[in-house]
Amino acid sequence: MSTSSKVVKMRRTLLGYLPLESPMHKFHPLIKTFFLLIVSAYPLLIDPPEWNLIGAIVMIIIFVIARVPLRILKYYTAIMLNIFWIIFIAYTFFGGYMPGYHVITKIGPIIISWENIMMVFVIYLRMFFAILVIIFFLSVARERDVIVGIRALKLPYVIAYTVGLAFRSIGLSIIDFNTIREAEKARALDIKALPLAQKIKKFGMYIVPLVALALRRTDEVSNALESRGFKFTGVRGYKRTDYIVSKYKFQAKDYVAVIVMISILTLILYLKYFTPYMSLHNSILLKILSRFFEVKT
């Protein structure tokens, strides 16, 4: 058989599908949760835009190594562009003026200053890195990873279970949403084809049956829960087994991953609070840009 006809086995994740051969599957599920918790903090702590840009590039490399289909990023292109324009317009034209700002030009009452343009880059690249982190997490983590993560952290079972049921509920809501949409389409209502204002108006036709169906499912889900021995209070006179968690073991590579993530976080904190390297004044990118805008900082 030629390699081109090889079928790539995929595993469903929160956002799509990930090949079975992805190295991400080899890590303990808790690592994905740690990744979200720790790496999400990096862009918020970093000010210089070039650092966040490096972070974003590293994230894209990680996407490739983890074999995440890069088309997932395409779904977010519109969102990322949208966010850029919003930030660009909000800060450049409506960013306000404070004494000491370097004025580049004035359009009527609107003052365009270097400080506001600088913030466009600082904030957008911070967002860019942060968005890539969350997309990566959603692309590699399964619901099961999140639940195992919570259970492995020894949080009360009811929390882990409710999170799991919430994930399941999203699936049920999507099924119901599609059922309603098909029913509306059959009655010649196609929201997709409508202009935005109409879309908003007609959304009411979705939300009422969606909530009504959720109510009906409340009975079905709670009946199913109790019929399989779920006890709300958790009091049953014996310990509930954690079968799913028992299937995973924390291995050397998991410890290494945690150490690396925490070390980078510590380094960022050190650079930010104990050295001048992470200040905006020392940003190389901003220095280059200020020259472009002919601003003396």
Place this chain on the structure above:
Amino acid sequence: MAAPQLTPQEIWTIKEGEIRKPTSAHIAVFALLIGVGAVAGTFGSIAIPLGYGVTGFWPGVAVQAVGGIWFGMWGVLAGALFPFISNSLAGAPLYVSVAYFPSNFIQGFLPAWVFRAFKVDPRLRTGRDWVHFIWSAVVVNNFLGALWAVTALQWFGLITVASVPLFFSGWVIGNGVPALVFGAILLKALSPVVIRHRVFCKGWWA
């Protein structure tokens, strides 16, 4: 045969000898509200994004308001939690969602408290019901939510002081309009059924 009409007083008052305690049905409704909210919230967050999960039109707020009114703390907590999912799917960073938690909590909590404290009819039958609904579930809750949200965004260094008005007004309008329209539709259409359902919470938990 139609069931006898309940008065607002009867809707919210726990009768003598009436035992109300949380059950697995409350866990189910809590989870299902997260599901519905996540679907409705993601729809809005992607529709007119202003960035950081702030949007010009966010129907998720209707689920927060009615969830709190009908299901007490289950609805309030579900309303505070589902934005983690909808915001994430719309590309908002984790800690931005964390920062929004108090905003999302208050948006569900205030109407839930007002309807219970002032015995407001969730079926919105009188002018008084509408007044309480509008101030608590449309205006003040979203105003407080927006206030906290922009403060948090600023705190994280994601927006400057100067751009506060844009995000603040985006939040208030983006939430206020769907809260008014969809919140009212949901309450009018489904409250008569919900108040008789076993998951309806007269108190905070049952």
Place this chain on the structure above:
Amino acid sequence: MSNKPIIKITNLWWKYEGRKNWALKNINLEIYPGEFIAIVGPNESGKTTLAMSMNGLIPNNYKGFMKGDVIVAGMDTKKYSTGDISKKVGFVFSDPESQFLTMTVEEEIAFGLENLGLPVEEIEKRIKWAMKITGLSEEFLEKPPYELSGGQKQRVAIAAVIAMKPEVLILDEPTSMLDPIGKTEVLNVLKELKRSYNATIIVIEHRLEDIAPLANRMILIYNGEILKDAPPKEFFDDIDFLLKHYVFPPEAMVYIDKLRKFGIYEGSIPLTFDESVKAVRESIRGITK
């Protein structure tokens, strides 16, 4: 079969809150270990309500008014929660979609077993056993249950319940939402359960032609009352009575009943297709003699 009933229902009345009519009226029923019981009746006749009263969902999970007693495996349903009763009584619902509580088949089957507090090794063993009996291969374990076909979904739902090894297994219209292939898959599982699973099985089912040959006893519920409770041969003996109460026996049975009325056939009503063919042959032989 033991002489002591595993389910004993005495003078049971049930009315849902806000409803005028009683959903169940003076039900008296004894079910013995090892019996395979089919409960039939038209829509809204009280079949599901009766089934739910046998695992404690009624009165524990529904608001309403109850008179009488339901004792299941020694537990009074008014005193024990559904969670407690679930150790003895398994319940499979008609909509496979709504009864899934987790995101993979493995978690789904393990859910009830974890609630029972069984050791990990035992859970592993039971998952394998339940998968085997329901004809599911191990490749299903990692799959989300809601992505499977209708028949597969219902088989997962059955596996999740029988893994708990309940003494009583109740299936509420397990094939009503399935396509013909799915229905056949589930009926094959029921046959296998009857053959190899030593438990009391109660099935609410519309497809009489499939369920009749499996059942030891058939119960007709109409308007909240038990109108007939008999072994299948006896149950189908009065076809007109069944038709009058909107229970529609297989066409072959109705046909044989007609032959009987014409005096062409004298035996009992056949339960299976093969028996029907045999009955027709006998009748023809009788005519041609």
